[in-house]
Amino acid sequence: MRSDRQNRAPMGLKIAAAAGLLFLHLPILLIFVYAFTTEEKSYQWPPPGYTIKWLGVTWNRPDVWESLALSVKVAAISTLIAIVLGTLCAAAVSRWRFFGREAISLLVILPIALPGIITGIALRSAFNLADIPFSTWTIVLGHATFCIVVVYNNAVARFRRLSTSLIEASMDLGADGFQTFRYIVLPNLATALLAGGMLAFALSFDEVIVTTFTAGHQATLPIWMLEELVRPRQRPVTNVVAMVVVLVTFLPILAAYYLTRDGDQIGGHGK
């Protein structure tokens, strides 16, 4: 039996939790204000005036579009590679016990457990040693490496829930291995792969540390932003790009939340 008093949070805890959340969100909200400021040369607060002029200016900037296109391309290819490799790995690890199984799960996690700069510099020096010129594909190679783990994690969790008797039943009913994969395994795996793929895409889309080492002269959107941060050329354009990036990353997260919300409630996560 619980008394009401114990179910209510102490005031101090409430304030500390609220302060923590505000600390996480106020800086991002600030980005939205700055995207509409009339001030061009400094980061003056409060903004002297508001305008939507910079939205149009940014829209007409070819370099922003080019780097956006490259980012989307790299993220899409890396996500595809990560989905294939991550699923294969997850299938092997969850279906069989074999020598080196633990080592494989460690190997998959390693690219994100080690600081990004190590992955970056290791790949760069390997490209140099092997005389591989920098291109879109060298960027993809780096991104896919650390994207595998998010797909792998999602797929392993789903394989664990997928009962083997389901697969055996399919085989007993006369389906061959490929049909079983097509009609039984894949539909069961689909939402996990979708979620993993979305996270992988977001991870790749936002990556900057590894990319600086594997990109050569091409600029993905994060590289473009980094250059603007180090050597600002047109601050209002950077402000607008920052706001758009925030909006673009918020939508998939919200979508993923509303897609998985019902399942969580059925699963008894509620208190």
Add this chain to the structure above:
Amino acid sequence: MTVQAAIVSPKRVGPAGELSDSLWRNPRFLLLLLLTPPLLWLGVIYLGSLFALLAQSFFSIDEFSGLINREPTLKTYRELFVPANLDILIRTVSMAAMVTIAAAAVAFPVAYFAARYATGRWKAVFYLGIMLPLWSSYLVKVYAWKLILAKEGILNWLVGKLHLTWLLDAYLQAPLIGGNSLSVSYTGTFLVFLYVWLPFMILPVQASLERVPASLIEASGDLGAAPGQTLRHVLLPLALPGIVAGSIFTFSLTLGDYIIPQIIGSSRLFIGQAVYAHQGTAGNIPLAAAFTVVPVLIMGIYLYAAKRLGAFDAL
């Protein structure tokens, strides 16, 4: 072949069917088939380049010609312990430690509230309130802090409105943590690190606190413990694996970051910046490689200790 046998084991037809049958009979071959592509990618390309990098740390650079001498030597490692380089190592590790401690302190109340008191709509608010900053762009977050900490920015404006400029000035006068302005001080770097990695700490701490039954806390209170004592003797020990799990992220990410101290901070180098400078313009790959060995070693020890504390169950 009798009719019965045909029913019990119908033969698959076509090349796909035969292939499927032979894979079923040879699971080891199927396993090999599944594992080869990811192992080629991660084991050969990734681990290969990692070891190639580590190997290069045993080379040395000729000081006169600037060429890399490919004879194994420990000379480059000795160079790590030159006072200037040792300073970089100490600076980075202490920053990582400070950020980790602060992140744990800020994360705990948020995680505890979300795990124990938030229900229904508030649960969703907390969930999204942590996930959105976690997934929003790293560079945008750093950029936001450049706006906040700028001389003409919102923080200085706020301090001025509150008539506390003297306090901020006095703080900036302090050695080590101060500087010309917040955006070129260690305090600025620290704040940005704390902000950017905080969600990585909240999530595992919350996961570990979710598993603490409410009755346990009530029992502690019934047995006469003050709230502070319950926190100290019941909650913190149970949350520790989560805190350690979160600290893996905050520590490792701070160790390897070279962008935040470059954009917001004093011009004194961190490990990441040193690596970047040595491999780039200086062309001293051996020293850059030797520098990267430090975070690898630290994280190796850290992960081993964390595993013994059971931190991986909280992930």
